[in-house]
Amino acid sequence: MNPSDTELKNILSKARNIAVVGASGNTESASNKVMEFLIDEGYNVYPVNPKESIICGQTCYRSLHELPVRPDIVDVFRRSEFAAGVVNEAAGIGVPVVWLQEGVESEEAVQAAKEAGIVLISNLCIKKTITRLFSSESKTHRSQARQGNGHY
Numbered sequence: 001m002n003p004s005d006t007e008l009k010n011i012l013s014k015a016r017n018i019a020v021v022g023a024s025g026n027t028e029s030a031s032n033k034v035m036e037f038l039i040d041e042g043y044n045v046y047p048v049n050p051k052e053s054i055i056c057g058q059t060c061y062r063s064l065h066e067l068p069v070r071p072d073i074v075d076v077f078r079r080s081e082f083a084a085g086v087v088n089e090a091a092g093i094g095v096p097v098v099w100l101q102e103g104v105e106s107e108e109a110v111q112a113a114k115e116a117g118i119v120l121i122s123n124l125c126i127k128k129t130i131t132r133l134f135s136s137e138s139k140t141h142r143s144q145a146r147q148g149n150g151h152y
Contacts, residue, residue, distance in 0.1 A: 002121050009133045011097055015072035016044055021086050022077030023047030023055045031077040037127045064089045073097045075126050084108035091116035099126050
């Protein structure tokens with residue numbers, strides 16, 4: 001059901017702005033570590049969590065609707081029962097890709113994504129995927145390759 005490795009690499013290469021829904025200020029949390037990694041990789045990262053104000057040095061937003069840009073990818077660190085709601089919110093602002101982290105799977109989210117024309121990636125870690133797909137390229141090369149690209 002997930003896109004092929006070639007498609008994933010294309011999505012990740014073209015993306016510049018990634019919203020992380022369910023981001024946490026806890027430096028030991030998976031979402032925080034993934035955010036730090038994405039920032040280090042050169043992505044513009046926008047944490048979304050109504051209970052936080054700053055995460056990883058980035059302004060935190062209460063919802064996707066408050067973001068100053070339309071993200072290319074929404075990376076979801078919420079329980080599976082909330083995934084469809086995030087997909088629907090992402091659809092409302094025209095996000096092309098929703099990425100559900102490891103352990104997050106939802107048939108309702110799959111259906112919502114299909115109806116909205118959103119590419120849904122499910123039960124897959126974005127950090128591990130970037131590391132696996134781009135291991136032969138330097139971080140500088142990956143970041144420079146994204147500089148000239150627009151939205152996915």
